[in-house]
Amino acid sequence: MEEGIVGFTLLPVSAATSMVGMFVFLSLKRWWRFAAHRQVLGLRVPTPGAWTFLSGMCSAAIIGTTTLAYTLEGTSIVFMMLLMRGGVLVLAPIVDVLSRRHVRWPSWVALVLSFAAVLVASGKDARATMTWVAALDVGVYLLSYFIRLRAMSRLAKSQDKSLSIRYFVEEQMVATPFLVLVLGLVAVWGGAGPALDIREGFTGMFARGRLLEEMLVGLLSQGTGIFGGLILLDARENAFSVPVNRASSVLAGVVATLGLSLWLGLPGVGPREMLGAALVMVAMTVLAVPTVLAARRREAALKAALGP
Structure with missing residues (x-):
């Protein structure tokens, strides 16, 4: 590519591809039956509840931001990744407290490490590298995650897997269609600025000559939404499931930045950002070790009970 694609221009194709990917995934898994259904013109149609509809709109905002x-x-x-991922890590135990869930000590340790990661990554020049658009983007992202985690904790984080799948299906059937609808309305009725870029995303998808790449962005984005969402719906507290969810994002961001630096000569990962990513990975380790040890103890106890 001789020049990049504006972020708002990228959204229409990527969002539409995410929507198609979501419908294909739910259909292949045959999970539509888990959703609530209503009779519409003699047909049983899957229908989201009030909380899952709200969560779906928040998920749409998360995809876009x-x-x-x-x-x-x-x-x-990496800087944006740490602000967004670190911010959600901070939200996790707060949501647990509000939801009256017990938060274990490893989760509190991971919270402190996450705070440190965000502070280290920000550094003294945070204001110089943080535009108002970026700040607004992060703010909407974190608010959306707060509402989404609260809804999940209230309805779906249970040992009953059918509840988790039902929530997932009802949320996903709202998220990407809502995002595509909003983008379409902005493209038709919006004025200048970002609205023009979004309109270009719809009208110039073939002229740009990067349709497959834009679709791939949407497909991979939906992949992170599927697997990340299922991790967040784990029955354990948010202070556990959220950091597990975030770990792969941190690694992916660092690796992608290094790859772009080596391949295209773009700015690489700075020392502050690398240290921030390292702190987040330490937080992941703190959360993972107790769970792994507990699983091994259960396995050993089972073997002992069964005998030689």
Whole structure:
């Protein structure tokens, strides 16, 4: 590519592809039956509840802000990644307390490490590298995650897997269609600025000559939404499931930035950002070790009970 694609221009194709990917995944898994259904013109139609509809709108905002975050000029991928991922890590135990869930000591240790990661990554020049668009993007992202985690804790984080799948299906059937609808309305009725970029995303999808790449962005984005969402719906507290969810994002962001630096000569990962990513990975380890040891103890106890 001789020049990049504006983030708002990238959204229409990527969002539409995410929507198709979501419908294909739910159909292949045959999970539509888990959703609530209503009779519409003699047909049983899957229908979201009030909380899952709200959560789906928040998920749509998360998809859009995540895509934009990695395309904004003046901020690095790793910097935005740490602000967004670290921010959600901070939200996790807060949501647990509000939901009256017990938070174990490893989760509190991971919270402190996450705070440290965000502070280290920000550094003294945070204001110089944080535009108002980037700040607004992060703010909408974190607010959406707060509402989404609260809804999950209230309805779906249970040992009953059918409840988790039902929530997942009802949320996903709202998220990407809502995002595509909003983008379409902005393209038709919006004025200048971002609205023009979004309109270009719809009208110039073939002229840009990067349709397959834009679709791939949407497909991979939906993949992170599927697997990440299922991790968040784990029955354990948010202070556990959220950091597990975030770990792969941190690694992916660092690796992607290094790859772009080596391959295309773009700015690489700075020492502050690398240290911040390292702190997040330490937080992941703190959370993972007790769970792994507990699983091994259960396995050993089972073997002992069964005998030689």
